[in-house]
Amino acid sequence: MMARNAIQHEGWGGVMKNTYLPLDVGDMLIQERAPVAALLTAVTTNVVATPDYDKSIFRRWSDWTYDLAAAFFSNPIQTSIKAGLYDPDTTAAPVASLMAYKARPLNGIWATAPYLHNGSVPTLYDLLLPKRGEDDPEDGEYRPDRFRVGSREFDPVRVGFISTGYGSDRSADRDGTLFRTDRPGNSNAGHVYGTGLSPEERWDLIEYLKGQ
Numbered sequence: 001m002m003a004r005n006a007i008q009h010e011g012w013g014g015v016m017k018n019t020y021l022p023l024d025v026g027d028m029l030i031q032e033r034a035p036v037a038a039l040l041t042a043v044t045t046n047v048v049a050t051p052d053y054d055k056s057i058f059r060r061w062s063d064w065t066y067d068l069a070a071a072f073f074s075n076p077i078q079t080s081i082k083a084g085l086y087d088p089d090t091t092a093a094p095v096a097s098l099m100a101y102k103a104r105p106l107n108g109i110w111a112t113a114p115y116l117h118n119g120s121v122p123t124l125y126d127l128l129l130p131k132r133g134e135d136d137p138e139d140g141e142y143r144p145d146r147f148r149v150g151s152r153e154f155d156p157v158r159v160g161f162i163s164t165g166y167g168s169d170r171s172a173d174r175d176g177t178l179f180r181t182d183r184p185g186n187s188n189a190g191h192v193y194g195t196g197l198s199p200e201e202r203w204d205l206i207e208y209l210k211g212q
Contacts, residue, residue, distance in 0.1 A: 001185040002117065003099050009036045016042055025089045037095045110210050113160035114149060120181050120188035122147045123160030124209055128194040128202045143181075143188050150176030159206055 013030045020027040021042045028038055086100040087093070101117060115121040121143055132142035147163040155162050163176075181188045194205060 003101060007035065007037060007095060007099050010034060011036045011039050013039070021045075023089065023094045025091050025094050028094050035095055037098055106209065110159050114163075114179075115160070116188065116191060118185060118187070119149070120179070120186050122149075122163040122179075123155060123158035124206055125158035125202070126160070127191070128197060128205065130192065130195040131189045145181045145188070147179055148176035149179050156210075159210060 010033045013032055013034050016030045016034075016039065017032055019030050019042070021030055021038055023038075028034075030038065030042065082097060082100075084100065084102075087096040089095065089097045109124070113123060115124065115127050121127045126143050129141055129143050130136075132140065132145070136142070144163070149161075149163065151162045153162040154160075180186060194202065197205065
């Protein structure tokens with residue numbers, strides 16, 4: 001949903017209306033309304049590639065030429081084809097490949113709670129638990145459907161931040177905010193790796209991740 005909000009959102013072309021934006025699959029004509037991703041690309045390109053008008057015309061163009069050459073020859077990042085599962089850009093959908101996100105590395109994962117891309121799981125231990133289904137017994141151990149966010153007190157056992165035992169649903173902001181996984185975009189389902197581990201294996205994995 002986060003990617004969809006970014007890709008499908010449109011804005012007014014304004015002064016860029018009827019101008020062309022070079023993309024990998026061709027030039028996009030910016031009309032009265034255009035994808036925000038294209039508008040932001042055009043604005044950023046204009047800022048980077050526009051000479052400084054506080055200087056003389058010769059100084060502006062010499063600086064601009066030098067900056068472009070220096071960036072081209074010194075920048076180790078080269079254009080490459082994306083890896084992973086995504087829809088490639090086409091002339092009909094020129095920014096389709098942006099409908100994706102890169103998985104985070106595990107480095108420092110102990111300090112990056114709450115987890116999943118939408119922050120719907122409070123601790124690493126909870127991440128290794130399954131989401132409760134309609135037919136699952138009530139006495140099982142599942143990912144919490146509601147928890148509070150806002151505490152900066154680290155939980156060294158479950159690895160995350162303290163998310164229970166303080167505040168209430170109507171408490172002040174200092175007691176955190178209630179996170180509900182039943183709201184759109186807040187689901188804590190999926191990512192089931194590790195949910196089938198035994199309790200001993202689960203705790204062993206938690207201890208390993210503490211050292212990452």
